[in-house]
Each structure stands twice: as structure tokens, then as C-alpha cells.
Amino acid sequence: MDIITVRNLKKCYGSGERQVRALDGVELTVSKGEFVSVMGASGSGKTTLLNMMGGLDMPDEGEVYVDGVNLSGLRESELAVFRRRKVGFVFQEYNLVPTLTVEENILFPLDLDGSAPEQGFLEEVVSLLGLEERMQSYPHTLSGGQKQRVAIARALAAKPPVILADEPTGSLDSRSGQNVAGLLKMAAEHYHRTLVMVTHNRELAQLADRVVYMENGKIGK
Ligand SMILES: Nc1ncnc2c1ncn2[C@@H]1O[C@H](COP(=O)(O)OP(=O)(O)OP(=O)(O)O)[C@@H](O)[C@H]1O
Ligand SMILES: [Mg+2]
Numbered sequence: 001m002d003i004i005t006v007r008n009l010k011k012c013y014g015s016g017e018r019q020v021r022a023l024d025g026v027e028l029t030v031s032k033g034e035f036v037s038v039m040g041a042s043g044s045g046k047t048t049l050l051n052m053m054g055g056l057d058m059p060d061e062g063e064v065y066v067d068g069v070n071l072s073g074l075r076e077s078e079l080a081v082f083r084r085r086k087v088g089f090v091f092q093e094y095n096l097v098p099t100l101t102v103e104e105n106i107l108f109p110l111d112l113d114g115s116a117p118e119q120g121f122l123e124e125v126v127s128l129l130g131l132e133e134r135m136q137s138y139p140h141t142l143s144g145g146q147k148q149r150v151a152i153a154r155a156l157a158a159k160p161p162v163i164l165a166d167e168p169t170g171s172l173d174s175r176s177g178q179n180v181a182g183l184l185k186m187a188a189e190h191y192h193r194t195l196v197m198v199t200h201n202r203e204l205a206q207l208a209d210r211v212v213y214m215e216n217g218k219i220g221k
Pocket of ligand 2: 046166
């Protein structure tokens with residue numbers, strides 16, 4: 001069963017001479033529980049595609065379905081709810097809130113959604129990611145790898161069916177990057193989540209069930 005369907009997705013930024021065709025007819029389907037890596041040169045449209053799948057940006061043409069929902073049919077307020085419940089994001093730069101503790105960062109998406117944490121589940125996620133001792137720490141006291149593990153826990157907290165990770169190891173050294181990518185894969189498998197990960201690292205891309213390549217705003221055959 002497909003959980004993500006992307007059809008003929010097109011997106012241009014800017015206008016006139018400065019117009020950039022970021023997506024030029026992307027077709028992609030991802031099955032429930034599948035782990036897909038997205039590779040491709042800088043500027044090929046990987047982040048743009050991920051943002052469209054996560055409802056962070058809207059296409060000019062084409063459609064994105066996630067878990068049965070057509071994103072173009074949603075109003076801004078509905079999109080905000082979609083983002084909180086259906087997708088967990090992991091970004092290269094972690095995007096933790098510096099004034100919140102690790103625990104508060106992990107709970108942040110649930111707080112935004114007004115939902116109560118499921119205690120047993122959260123404890124398990126925190127232990128799976130080896131963060132038990134750091135729950136009361138602030139982000140600036142953590143290493144890059146630790147910060148990214150917090151971001152992964154945060155992405156899982158609201159139990160979204162889909163995890164979207166944009167170069168999650170891009171700011172880490174190779175050992176820490178391997179560790180983080182391995183944990184991301186392990187957590188996605190353990191909780192039967194669908195994972196789409198953008199990476200420039202061929203070795204880490206191979207952890208996925210399938211690797212797709214973007215070139216000039218398209219996914220290669
Ligand atoms: N908000 C924006 N405004 C203008 N141009 C944009 C915007 N977002 C992306 N672009 C352009 O669209 C193209 C695709 O960008 P995108 O960020 O998707 O590439 P990418 O494959 O993620 O690259 P990288 O590997 O460097 O992260 C690029 O030419 C980029 O400059
Ligand atoms: Mg990018």
C-alpha cells in the first residue's frame with residue numbers, strides 16, 4: 001500500500017530571467033513502512049520535494065497525497081494540523097529550541113497539538129535513542145550527534161506515520177553520521193514508520209530499501 005504518492009509535481013521559484021524550475025514533473029510513490037533515500041546534486045530539487053511532501057510548501061502543479069490526504073485540498077489551518085500529526089521532520093541543522101530542555105524539545109510537537117504524551121512510548125523512544133541522561137540538558141550542551149538524536153525523538157513523539165529527514169547527517173562527522181542514520185533507520189523500522197531521507201552520502205543512502213536519484217527537478221528512471 002502506498003502512503004505517499006507524488007504526481008507530476010512542478011514548482012518554479014522567482015520570475016522572468018531569474019526563474020528557477022526546482023521541480024519539473026516529479027513522480028514518486030512510497031509504500032507504507034518503506035525507507036527511501038533521495039540522492040542528487042545540489043540544487044536538483046531534493047529539499048523542495050521533501051518540503052512539498054511535508055506540507056511546508058505548495059506546488060504550482062501536480063499532486064501530493066500523504067496517508068490518503070490530498071495536500072492541495074487543505075487550507076492553511078488544516079495543513080498545520082497535517083504537519084503536526086502526519087509527518088515528523090528531521091533537518092540538517094537540528095532546529096531545536098535553545099531555551100527548552102531536551103525533554104521539552106521532544107514534547108514540543110505534542111504541546112503544539114494540545115495532546116498529552118504517551119508516557120510509556122516516550123520513555124521507550126528516549127531509551128532507544130540513548131537520551132535518558134540528557135533529558136534536563138539544554139541543546140547547547142549537546143554534541144551534534146546528540147542534538148540530532150533529540151530531533152529524531154521529537155520527530156517520533158507524535159507518532160506520525162511519515163518521517164522526512166533532509167540531510168540529517170549533513171552536519172555530523174562520518175562516525176556520528178553513521179550512528180544517527182542507523183538510529184533513524186532502526187527507529188523507523190521499530191515503529192513501522194515510513195522514512196524518506198535526503199543524503200549526499202552514498203553509503204548511508206544504501207541503508208534504505210530503495211534509493212532514488214533527482215536530476216534537474218525530476219526523479220530518474
Ligand atoms: N524558496 C526558494 N526561493 C527561490 N529559489 C529556491 C527556493 N527554494 C529552492 N530554490 C531553488 O530551487 C532549486 C532546488 O533547490 P533545493 O533546495 O530543492 O535543492 P537541493 O537538491 O535540496 O540542494 P542541496 O543538495 O544543496 O540541498 C535550486 O536552484 C534553489 O536555488
Ligand atoms: Mg537540500
